[in-house]
Amino acid sequence: MTISNTVSITDELIAAHGLKPDEYQRILKLIGREPTYTELGIFSAMWNEHCSYKSSKKWLRTLPTSGPCVIQGPGENAGVVDIGDGQAVVFKMESHNHPSYIEPYQGAATGVGGILRDVFTMGARPVATMNALRFGEPEHAKTRHLVSGVVSGVGGYGNAFGVPTVGGEVQFDARYNDNCLVNAFAAGLADADAIFYSKAEGVGLPVVYLGAKTGRDGVGGATMASAEFDDSIDEKRPTVQVGDPFTEKCLLEACLELMASGAVIAIQDMGAAGLTCSAVEMGAKGDLGIRLDLDKVPVREERMSAYEMMLSESQERMLMVLRPEQEKEAEAIFHKWGLDFAIVGETTDDLRFRVFHQGDEVANLPIKELGDEAPEYDRPWVEPAAPAALERTDVPDMDVAEALVKLLGTPNISSRRWVWEQYDTLIQGNSLQLPGGDAGVIRVEGHATKALAFSSDVNPRYCEADPFEGGKQAVAECWRNLTATGALPLAATDNLNFGNPERPEIMGQLVHAIKGIGEACRALDFPIVSGNVSLYNETNGQGILPTPTIGGVGLIDDWSKMARVRFAAENEEIFLVGGPRELGTHLGQSAYLRDLHGRNEGPAPHVDLAHEKAVGDFVRGLIRSGIATAVHDCSDGGLGVAIAEMAIASGIGATVDLADDCDAVAALFGEDQGRYVVTMSKDSAAALAAANGVNIVRIGTTGGSSLKLGRARAIPVVELKEAHEGWFPTFMG
Amino acid sequence: MKSAVVLLPGLNRDRDMIAALTKIGGKPPVTVWQTDTEIPDVDLIVIPGGFSYGDYLRCGAIAARMPVMRAVAEKAAQGVKVMGVCNGFQILLEAGLLPGALMRNASLKFVCREVKLEVANAATAFTSGYQQGQVIRCPVAHHDGNYFADTDTLARIEGNGQVVFRYADGTNPNGSINDIAGIVNDAGNVLGLMPHPENLIEAAHGGSDGRALFESVLGVAA
DSSP: OOOOOOOOOOHHHHHHTTOOHHHHHHHHHHHSSOOOHHHHHHHHHHHSHHHHOTTTHHHHTTSOOOOTTEEEOBTBSSEEEEEETTEEEEEEEEEOHHHHHHSHHHHHHHHHHHHHHHHHTTTOEEEEEEEEEEEOOTTSTTHHHHHHHHHHHHHHHHHHHTOOEEEEEEEEOGGGTTOOEEEEEEEEEEETTOOOOSOOOSTTOEEEEEESOBOSTTOOHHHHHHTTTOTTOOOOOOSSOOOOHHHHHHHHHHHHHHHHTTOEEEEEEOOTTHHHHHHHHHHHHTTOEEEEEGGGSOBSSSSOOHHHHHHOOOSSEEEEEEOGGGHHHHHHHHHHTTOEEEEEEEEESSOEEEEEETTEEEEEEEHHHHHHTSOOOOOOOOOOOOOOOOOGGGSOOOOHHHHHHHHHTSTTTSOOHHHHTTSOOSTTSOEEEOTTSSSEEEEOTTOSSOEEEEEEEOOHHHHHHOHHHHHHHHHHHHHHHHHTTTOEEEEEEEEEEOSOTTSHHHHHHHHHHHHHHHHHHHHTTOOEEEEEEEOOOEETTEEOOOEEEEEEEEEESOGGGOOOSSOOSSSOEEEEESOOTTSOOOOTTOHIIIIIHOOOOSOOOOOOHHHHHHHHHHHHHHHHTTOOSEEEEOOTTHHHHHHHHHHHHHTOOEEEOOOTTSOHHHHHHOOOSSOEEEEEOHHHHHHOOOOTTOOEEEEEEEOSSEEEETTSOOEEHHHHHHHHHHHHHHHHO | OOEEEEEOTTBOSHHHHHHHHHHHHSSOOEEEETTOOOOOSOSEEEEOOBOGGGGOSSTTTTGGGSHHHHHHHHHHHTTOEEEEETHHHHHHHHTTSSSSEEEOOTTSSOEEEEEEEEESOOOSTTTTTSOTTOEEEEEEEESOOEEEOOHHHHHHHHHTTOEEEEEETTOOSSOOGGGEEEEEOTTSOEEEESSOGGGSSBGGGTBOTTHHHHHHHHTOOO
16 A cells, blocks of 8 residues: 655645745745645755754854864864874764753753764764753752753763763753753764765765664654644654664764775765755765655655655664665675665766655755755844943952852852763773863874863853853853863864744844854864754743853873863962952852852953963963963852862862952952963972963962961861762752 | 684773773784674683663673674683673673673662772682782773672672672772672683773873783783
């Protein structure tokens, strides 16, 4: 019995596919007739926000994406950056926000699976992952459920796949109550001359389907609605896909083996809108048509329609164009790993995307236009309103010892050990710095001294107050965290999470954040080489905090000289590098004000990019010359929290001298940018040459078992540690 | 001394293990695949960690029934040394080469951290490089490391000195009975352990406490 592909196209069906009436008119004009049901699905998949970037493209184009070390910028599965010695690092960050809210374990797991696939599709073996997670306020009824599910999902997939998780973020804010964020980052290593791309080349070559079978899972949200119109869909499946890390691990090994054999001409993973996006991408990039025969697609469910097969988001699948003479060899490799291998089509010279099912042609569309003619919007936007200035007298004072202990035990500053101990941080045997420091570091396998540093950063509180400064700050903080290990930051990936872009104030946030990111990336020689945009993150008319997550990669020439957060020894000098004369001044939008006094007020801190670069370059020099013995950047919670974290990590106390007339709250908890805490031996300190324009202030000495801040009571390091380590396990129970 | 590493789909610490055997033993191990029915003439066979066949049935259960495991059992019976780490330990238990079982961690969560191990028996081929009672550092990374054996079995293996490694200083990460982290078979030529000594063998790992295990079993001087 044949499966019907005939469904009449009604206004409701068009709307259920997320296509606006004018977008539908555009389709009619493009193909000169009414689309078939399958074609409508294909258009909806290609023209949705996720695939087409229709709201953000205009602004994304303004980002700097090239540089001396960039081999491949945005537009491929992942960015590729040269790290010397014929090797390249391949990386990207991508969101899986909505699925993770609906089904936290599988949503997060498949987010990790998707980003790993993006990396190994390009021929790179994944060597590190990070996860930037944002949840609602701890008191919210769903938060613990989401944290528990997302963390086990991230671990469940990454641990089984076999890649170390080296860093990430976990934050809580009421603005994520109904819309958590799961941003997954992955990086891999490849030979610079063996990168694989999605562009197909050659006519009449086999298009091969590899990996897991196709099911109905993940058939777009549109399908759920369309079930009302199509009785042949007898089962409504959850739109969240189910991950299978075992198959993904086999797929990785099979793909790398196949790539090494020389059989692969083009490769594209099946991610969002699986077969549709991957086939169109390969053809359109290569100026070729693609012909698919759906009867050949390996399926794991009965009676799947063409529509379902084209829109399925079943995981762990790849599409390739292979050299025909190596077909048998390729098939043998895939069968060895227990994976499906099926020739499902061929490349053509007619520039059409033609899909056949049961002898019928169910789609015949112009392949270039499917991508190129996607709508692009210059959505109206408004200037974000600047927050009122914050007078120092408006900020309550507090005993700084009490404030520090409290801050260390707040949801947003406390240790994330409960989270990262559920991730395999050690697998592959190359992890040099684990989560909990400024950046995760892995050594480059096969090289005696080289290492890569990774950090993921954004402060959404700053972005809400000032999207431009917040965008700049996210880039600067990422760059700073990499620098604090001694790494030279190379390039970054951006994951832009925002609300509904059809609201001018949200669009204003997006535009300003991208402008800020661009300005910082240009000033810091830190190009964006890949990324992802996640819009419509809102519930009941309120958007999430604007959250442009930046994932950065840096290169360490000699890891034996890298810096860590922990104090290296007693009786060393502590310096604040890059701070103002008062050490700290800026309390607007600070953790002190928000987490201890419940107030989100004042302007975000300003990032002086020239200063940032000068200070960072100076600190990197101190690390590389072996002078700096420990380094930590000052971020959330300011200098006070930075020093406490250095003490906690080492078990060594410190004495911080504060002048009697000093404004201790601002000095210790101000969140002025571009600052690092650096320790060194007394001999090095005595010989320290001043750097041009970089302010270096000696602020104290390491030693003892307590932290003494000016005239406040000495806090035992064990007490700091208890406060810092205690919150998360207590919260999760 | 020659070694072999068993490769099964889903194992993922095979590269770590091969690196450790190569760096410490001086030459790379041979590898054997899931369907191989014969194992070359070697002195040591290692089953590394990971998630063989996704651990979708019970950890190690599918792997234990693959053809290569019959060959491993034959070699073990001939006295060839066999070592299973993490998933490898689970596989050896499922294959009946070691007594007891590994249950889900008491916390029900995956755990990756450094623990302390006491060398409870330094008189084995795997531990002769350590002192009896020596406490070493070693990382763990597992979801199902909660060792259990019935009372009689436990009394037997404790009495025979088959418990080789115990979690020390209150660092038991999984709730295993008697803090057991690693055991040998009755004959002393098959070792299973949950921790990952292969991830603590050089300066880059922040220590080399795992090295002596490889030096012992590979017969390499420290």
